[in-house]
Amino acid sequence: MMNRFKLFLLVLSATTGIALAQDPVEQDNKLGEQGDQMVQEQMGIYHHTITQNYIEQLGQKIAMQAGEDIPFKFSFQLVNMIEPNAFSLPGGYIYVSRGILPILNSEDELATILGHEIAHVVRRHSARQMNKSIVPTILTIPGLLIGGLISQELGNIINAPINAVGQVYLASYSRGQENEADEIGVLLAAKAGYKPKSLGKALGQLDKVVELYTGEESKSSIFDDHPYTPERVKNIQELTEKIHPKPSNPIAKTTSEFNHYMYGLHLQDDPEQGVFDGQKFVHPALKFKITFPEKWKTTNTPTAVGAVSEKQDATVVLGVLAEGEKHVEAGKNFLEKSSKAKGVNIISSGEITFQGLKAFEVKFTQGEKNPSKGHLIWFTYKDLTFQISGIWKGTNREIVDGSINTFGGVSNEELKDLKVLTLSLKKAKKGETLDDFSKRTGNVWKNEFLIVMNDLQDQKTLKEGQELKIAIWSPINY
Numbered sequence: 372m373m374n375r376f377k378l379f380l381l382v383l384s385a386t387t388g389i390a391l392a393q394d395p396v397e398q399d400n401k402l403g404e405q406g407d408q409m410v411q412e413q414m415g416i417y418h419h420t421i422t423q424n425y426i427e428q429l430g431q432k433i434a435m436q437a438g439e440d441i442p443f444k445f446s447f448q449l450v451n452m453i454e455p456n457a458f459s460l461p462g463g464y465i466y467v468s469r470g471i472l473p474i475l476n477s478e479d480e481l482a483t484i485l486g487h488e489i490a491h492v493v494r495r496h497s498a499r500q501m502n503k504s505i506v507p508t509i510l511t512i513p514g515l516l517i518g519g520l521i522s523q524e525l526g527n528i529i530n531a532p533i534n535a536v537g538q539v540y541l542a543s544y545s546r547g548q549e550n551e552a553d554e555i556g557v558l559l560a561a562k563a564g565y566k567p568k569s570l571g572k573a574l575g576q577l578d579k580v581v582e583l584y585t586g587e588e589s590k591s592s593i594f595d596d597h598p599y600t601p602e603r604v605k606n607i608q609e610l611t612e613k614i615h616p617k618p619s620n621p622i623a624k625t626t627s628e629f630n631h632y633m634y635g636l637h638l639q640d641d642p643e644q645g646v647f648d649g650q651k652f653v654h655p656a657l658k659f660k661i662t663f664p665e666k667w668k669t670t671n672t673p674t675a676v677g678a679v680s681e682k683q684d685a686t687v688v689l690g691v692l693a694e695g696e697k698h699v700e701a702g703k704n705f706l707e708k709s710s711k712a713k714g715v716n717i718i719s720s721g722e723i724t725f726q727g728l729k730a731f732e733v734k735f736t737q738g739e740k741n742p743s744k745g746h747l748i749w750f751t752y753k754d755l756t757f758q759i760s761g762i763w764k765g766t767n768r769e770i771v772d773g774s775i776n777t778f779g780g781v782s783n784e785e786l787k788d789l790k791v792l793t794l795s796l797k798k799a800k801k802g803e804t805l806d807d808f809s810k811r812t813g814n815v816w817k818n819e820f821l822i823v824m825n826d827l828q829d830q831k832t833l834k835e836g837q838e839l840k841i842a843i844w845s846p847i848n849y
């Protein structure tokens with residue numbers, strides 16, 4: 372579930388053709404605009420109006436403190452990413468993941484995180500980063516899944532129609548830039564009336580959650596690949612002792628008010644992007660389902676859903692193609708491009724019927740000794756062109772094809788049974804233990820999660836009326 376705690380700073384590839392000599396502000400704005408489109412299409416925006424408006428309002432309040440002469444127009448968006456994260460792009464594009472919000476417990480904490488990201492923009496950190504040499508990492512999931520099985524060249528041909536948006540490259544800030552963003556960020560938050568110390572608190576909180584998920588101490592960063600170390604928290608503490616926030620009017624005056632802005636956030640799958648029920652994936656909006664083999668590790672992105680075998684010697688990926696291309700066209704495109712790729716041997720190709728749908732199929736191998744094998748199918752369903760790619764080595768054919776053949780439509784009946792994990796709020800009864808509270812409210816977080824998420828520390832029994840964030844299974848609204 373929460374397997375990637377890598378946080379992303381998105382830096383555009385140097386090949387995007389931006390003239391670096393132009394006006395620096397214009398350059399930042401252009402970079403940001405292009406990056407923002409990639410974030411929207413590859414990560415996706417999470418639609419939750421109350422939370423989105425709150426983040427925008429709070430963000431603008433803090434950004435204002437940077438002064439009127441800042442030449443950037445700030446925007447604050449909620450991205451559909453389950454990992455706890457916050458990151459920024461040049462020109463004022465700031466993003467908060469839906470996964471970071473349930474972890475925080477006050478407006479002060481969120482304010483300092485936003486302040487930190489605003490500081491990166493104001494100091495133009497990411498733009499500077501562009502001039503260094505960066506080893507690019509491809510974010511897109513199908514690329515990662517296909518990884519070692521076939522050549523990169525062939526992998527790109529298979530993925531290209533799915534990743535029509537282009538690739539997003541990742542990089543980290545330097546330690547110096549992080550410290551600078553901490554310093555400026557907490558000052559901005561303090562000027563807006565927030566406790567600067569809350570940044571240390573938020574970082575500690577994030578670290579505890581990551582530890583719970585991964586079962587190990589996190590040595591690396593939490594948000595936007597930031598170096599997270601006890602030294603950093605110590606630095607923040609020293610830094611903030613001298614800063615006294617000027618009193619002002621918070622948007623959410625209490626933890627309870629803050630939590631109410633987060634009410635209803637999806638804690639695992641977002642139904643808009645599809646829901647896993649074990650190995651079965653259901654997309655309520657596009658009305659299809661597919662089941663991945665037992666024990667395979669599954670992943671979902673806005674453009675593709677897929678799984679990889681335990682030994683990483685087989686994958687199945689289902690993607691939606693960019694608009695305009697029809698299934699026969701897509702298949703023939705693949706044949707043409709792959710004929711130029713090294714070591715690709717087409718076994719068969721042609722039009723078929725797949726699950727009652729008109730489709731185009733290609734079977735291929737790549738490599739001499741122990742070749743990789745591939746089974747690709749393009750088909751049109753609900754006016755969209757889909758691509759299923761099964762790629763494997765050895766004896767995985769039956770498993771791969773078995774999974775491919777589970778593709779089908781879903782009925783409204785099936786959708787009614789679907790449940791998603793959702794953030795809710797419930798008040799405790801006097802002296803209630805955590806176990807009793809969870810039993811009564813339907814909370815499915817284990818005690819250690821309930822404690823960390825609500826920052827209960829060593830509190831063993833609950834006070835009357837004490838309100839806690841909980842995780843409950845709720846039906847999807849389709």
Ligand SMILES: [Zn+2]
Nearest residue numbers: 549552595597
């Ligand atoms: Zn940072």
